[in-house]
Amino acid sequence: MIRNPEEFSSFLDSLQKYCKLKLIPLEAEVALLDEVPADIVSDMANFGLFGFSIPETYGGFGMTTEELVLAAMELSQCSVAFRARVGTNTGIGSEALVADGSEFQKAKYLPRLASGEITGCFAITEPDAGSDAASLKTSAKKDGDSYILNGVKCFITNAPISDLFTVMARTDQNKPKANGVSAFLVERNTPGLNVGNPYKKMGQAGSPVSEVYFENCRIPASNLIGSEGEGFKTAMKVLNKQRIHLAALCIGPAIRMLDEIVKYTSSREQFGKPIGAFQLVQAMIADCQTEIYAAKALVLETARKRDAGEDVAMEASICKYFASEMCGRVADRCVQMLGGYGYISDNAIERFYRDVRLFRLYEGTSQIHQLNIARNTFKNAGLSLN
Numbered sequence: 567m568i569r570n571p572e573e574f575s576s577f578l579d580s581l582q583k584y585c586k587l588k589l590i591p592l593e594a595e596v597a598l599l600d601e602v603p604a605d606i607v608s609d610m611a612n613f614g615l616f617g618f619s620i621p622e623t624y625g626g627f628g629m630t631t632e633e634l635v636l637a638a639m640e641l642s643q644c645s646v647a648f649r650a651r652v653g654t655n656t657g658i659g660s661e662a663l664v665a666d667g668s669e670f671q672k673a674k675y676l677p678r679l680a681s682g683e684i685t686g687c688f689a690i691t692e693p694d695a696g697s698d699a700a701s702l703k704t705s706a707k708k709d710g711d712s713y714i715l716n717g718v719k720c721f722i723t724n725a726p727i728s729d730l731f732t733v734m735a736r737t738d739q740n741k742p743k744a745n746g747v748s749a750f751l752v753e754r755n756t757p758g759l760n761v762g763n764p765y766k767k768m769g770q771a772g773s774p775v776s777e778v779y780f781e782n783c784r785i786p787a788s789n790l791i792g793s794e795g796e797g798f799k800t801a802m803k804v805l806n807k808q809r810i811h812l813a814a815l816c817i818g819p820a821i822r823m824l825d826e827i828v829k830y831t832s833s834r835e836q837f838g839k840p841i842g843a844f845q846l847v848q849a850m851i852a853d854c855q856t857e858i859y860a861a862k863a864l865v866l867e868t869a870r871k872r873d874a875g876e877d878v879a880m881e882a883s884i885c886k887y888f889a890s891e892m893c894g895r896v897a898d899r900c901v902q903m904l905g906g907y908g909y910i911s912d913n914a915i916e917r918f919y920r921d922v923r924l925f926r927l928y929e930g931t932s933q934i935h936q937l938n939i940a941r942n943t944f945k946n947a948g949l950s951l952n
């Protein structure tokens with residue numbers, strides 16, 4: 567649902583201009599520095615990039631799912647580093663609060679997340695609990711008016727620069743799997759919370775990711791989000807929305823790579839002709855365009871269904887699975903069309919090729935989404951495999 571089509575279309579235009587004129591020219595510098603410089607972060611904050619999905623009452627844009635995916639498709643046409651910098655605040659780092667936070671928690675943190683004054687992150691993954699996230703071991707033990715957290719989280723996007731951590735921890739060791747998990751807010755300066763050094767990664771330079779350690783980390787009991795034992799449900803609400811959002815974030819890079827490669831193949835000549843005139847090259851262009859169009863249609867349809875209040879758990883998996891795999895295929899074809907230059911590290915396509923590989927791994931690997939889609943397909947047919 568788009569609340570005010572005219573206003574929203576002019577917002578998208580200005581976002582497109584902002585990416586083209588401000589962010590894209592800085593991509594190489596950000597990749598080299600391996601960080602988004604502070605002046606750019608405050609410029610992005612002034613533009614409002616941190617508050618897309620945070621309700622208007624708390625200083626955000628309060629975007630509907632359809633608006634969010636359209637904005638994401640624009641923003642993600644520039645280097646992944648920029649949108650990853652704002653992305654936890656507009657997604658997983660604020661969404662648990664938006665979905666299940668108390669009025670007090672929302673008023674305390676959401677305006678600061680929306681303005682970019684603080685950065686949030688979402689910590690569920692552990693060294694022994696990745697795809698099987700419900701087997702997480704980090705514990706949260708009640709002690710009077712506090713909880714005491716112990717455990718290790720890994721692969722946490724923006725942890726090195728986060729001020730606020732949404733943490734999934736086990737409050738009941740006796741309840742199996744998801745039932746014993748609760749969600750907590752932990753502020754960065756809390757004694758007992760430590761953050762590891764940023765990993766050296768294959769791509770996404772400028773987007774810091776690290777481990778997080780909790781050692782007798784005491785937090786006020788009021789930092790529990792929702793009720794004890796309901797944390798996994800909160801996490802699933804966050805991830806279901808985020809999967810549609812992430813699918814949109816896979817479409818922007820694919821659009822950008824196709825734009826770049828269309829220009830390249832129309833000017834690069836071999837055998838006395840632009841390589842774009844060769845039908846085998848045209849087939850790769852057509853496959854990219856077709857898959858981008860299909861992903862867009864899929865994501866927009868799912869976003870609209872979610873805005874209409876429908877259960878889109880399976881569709882969210884379909885979006886994430888298809889769009890992330892599609893983006894990988896587009897990146898691969900575009901490198902192919904660049905020939906040897908596609909392997910040389912001074913162009914956006916080579917960078918995107920490495921950056922977008924992550925999309926198929928996080929927020930549910932492709933295999934986990936395939937399982938989810940198949941499980942729901944059997945369920946919808948009234949069939950059980952147990």
Ligand SMILES: Cc1cc2nc3c(=O)[nH]c(=O)nc-3n(C[C@H](O)[C@H](O)[C@H](O)COP(=O)(O)OP(=O)(O)OC[C@H]3O[C@@H](n4cnc5c(N)ncnc54)[C@H](O)[C@@H]3O)c2cc1C
Nearest residue numbers: 688689690691696697721722723775927928929930931933
């Ligand atoms: C750069 C980066 C940023 C991340 N950011 C965050 C973050 O901000 N917050 C957070 O909590 N987590 C984050 N993650 C973690 C990410 O979500 C996990 O890495 C992902 O869920 C996979 O878990 P795993 O790495 O332990 O792989 P595993 O679960 O060990 O999977 C390894 C392989 O086995 C396959 N596999 C596993 N189980 C099955 C099965 N049942 N059937 C078929 N195949 C299976 C997987 O598909 C995969 O191919 C991030 C990861 C990375 C790399």
